[in-house]
Amino acid sequence: MSTATAPASPDPRKLVLLGAGHAHVQVLSELARRPWPDVEVTLVSPHPQLFHFPMVAGYVAGRYSLDACNIAIEPLVRASAVTWVRRSAVALDANRRMLRLDDGTELTYQWLSVNTGAVQDRDQIELDLPGAREHGLFVRPFAALGALWPKVVELAESRARRVAIVGGGDTAMELAMAVRHRLPQAALTLVAGTAGVASGQPAAMRERLVLALKQRRINVLPDQATRLNDTELTLGSGARLACDVALIATGVSAPAWLQGSGLACDADGFMTVDACQRSSSHANVFAAGDVSTRQDGLLPRNGRAAVSAGPTLAANLAAMAAGRHATAHTAPARALKLLAYGDGHGVATWGAHTLQGRVAWWWKDWLDRSFVRRLRQTSPPDS
Ligand SMILES: Cc1cc2nc3c(=O)[nH]c(=O)nc-3n(C[C@H](O)[C@H](O)[C@H](O)COP(=O)(O)OP(=O)(O)OC[C@H]3O[C@@H](n4cnc5c(N)ncnc54)[C@H](O)[C@@H]3O)c2cc1C
Known part of the structure; x- marks a missing residue:
């Protein structure tokens, strides 16, 4: 995106949530519970659902229906009273605080939070x-x-x-x-x-x-x-x-639109963020999930890490809008990893400990279903 033109004046107190990923659905849920006064929030996301990827093997194995793995965005948008723009971002100019969408429209913002995931290039x-x-x-x-x-x-x-x-x-x-x-x-x-x-x-x-x-x-x-x-x-x-x-099912890459955005990125093109999930180059930009790389190296790039960053991201966006300091997301020293074997068995690893068998599958199944259920129960404060 060109940076030659004069900076546009950003809309005051305007927060754009880019992508309805695993952290942002929790931000919406938090907004539904406790609205942030005088902040105009816009969600930019093309898809009507978020597919909870950790359940994909269960879907392919025939253990889950498609519906069981999907989190509908519309109820979250309604409960949180945000504006939903059903488009994809194609370019970002972080210095001008300007996001360009796939229909050519441009959105300005005061604060931006990115949770668009990674892509297969x-x-x-x-x-x-x-x-x-x-x-x-x-x-x-x-x-x-x-x-x-x-x-x-x-x-x-x-x-x-x-x-x-x-x-x-x-x-x-x-x-x-x-x-x-x-x-x-x-x-x-x-x-x-x-x-x-x-x-x-x-x-x-x-x-x-x-x-x-x-x-x-x-x-x-x-x-x-x-x-x-x-x-x-x-x-x-x-x-x-x-x-x-x-x-x-080969590895993932950073989205192409991050190139030339002006945001600091790592060698692979993923946005670098600090422990507060804040961009290491732009203090008004936050990110969580696969699109980002924690500079301290404490969060891996997977669904569970994206989920775990959600509450901190919500708290820090609220703090920023209220003029308070952001707090660090303390990643667990030993990350839990759960893999499904498709047939009701699985394996869990946590540090040097490994557990294989039915219990590992039950654990994973319970965690994944609980996440989807919790978001489905989101409703506005007065309901
Ligand atoms: C087959 C498969 C199996 C996996 N299994 C596991 C597992 O068992 N456990 C685990 O922890 N992880 C697993 N992962 C990894 C996990 O899926 C990702 O780490 C996780 O989805 C990352 O979450 P996210 O919120 O960053 O991004 P996503 O879940 O990808 O969500 C990003 C959202 O942003 C939207 N978006 C994308 N681009 C744009 C744009 N330009 N403009 C607007 N919106 C946009 C997308 O539509 C999407 O809704 C698996 C991944 C795959 C592919």
């Missing part, structure tokens, strides 16, 4: 894996996978399908095990990249995950997917894998 993925754009089923944004997955399941009823999952991280492993549960007859391959599965995990955890995949008849290939067409996936080794469906 389709241009880059297409360069690395030609054919992915046309033939791959991307996990982000979720709408396409959510709509197409029931069709895949239906097709698999007529004959066993060959499914490949491209990726070697938590998401890819969870999805592979979820697909196995839903499609027990499918030939299932995880193309994990040359580093193999769970490469960043401690050795003990990695061994558990490798065994869990093996027990579920998932063929794990430590190889690179290099080309995809409608019938096969070509690998770096030159091998060709027959494939009816390819789920693309």
Whole structure:
């Protein structure tokens, strides 16, 4: 976005919430409980729902309906009495306090809070894996996978399908095990990249995950997917894998519109924030969730971290509007991680401790459902 023109005078006491992500739905819920006097709040978000991503494996496995994983935005908007602009942001000029939307309109603000998540960069993925754009089923944004997955399941009823999952991280492993549960007859391959599965995990955890995949008849290939067409996936080794469906679950990138926004970003293009979730370059901008990187390195980039930052973000936005100081979001010293195996089992890790089995799944299921339920119960203070 150009910075050559004269600065626009920002609207006074105007807060823009960009993206209805996991932290912002909690900001809306807090606003419904305790409105902030004299602050005009606008939510910019194109989607009518927030899909609670940690439940995606449960959805693919057939344990949850789509509805069970979705948080409707409209009731939150109504309860919090904010203005909802159903558009996406395409550019930001943080120095001019100006946000440009996909219909060309420009929004000015005094304060901005960003919670738009990360993206799968389709241009880059297409360069690395030609054919992915046309033939791959991307996990982000979720709408396409959510709509197409029931069709895949239906097709698999007529004959066993060959499914490949491209990726070697938590998401890819969870999805592979979820697909196995839903499609027990499918030939299932995880193309994990040359580093193999769970490469960043401690050795003990990695061994558990490798065994869990093996027990579920998932063929794990430590190889690179290099080309995809409608019938096969070509690998770096030159091998060709027959494939009816390819789920693309490779890593995430920062949204392109952050480039040139003037906000301080890390080497990968994610917004850097301090312990108060405040931009490290612009004191009137906050962010939480996957779009941001904590400078202290204390919050990982995942759904649970995005959820945990929500209450602090809400408190700090309220404090800023009231002229008070922001407070730090104290991230837990040891992050809890929960992975579902799709079949009612799972694994939990917390520091050096690991728990595998049904209890881990129950724990994850309870946490995820509780989050969705809590937001669904949001109502205005006088109701
Ligand atoms: C398949 C899969 C499985 C996962 N499983 C787990 C798990 O088990 N546990 C876990 O902790 N994490 C999991 N994750 C990671 C988790 O999904 C993310 O870390 C989490 O969704 C981040 O939350 P967020 O609020 O930052 O962003 P999001 O949940 O992505 O929400 C961002 C919102 O902003 C909106 N938006 C995006 N761009 C714009 C724009 N330009 N303008 C306006 N609005 C915009 C989007 O529509 C979306 O509603 C998984 C991810 C995937 C893909």
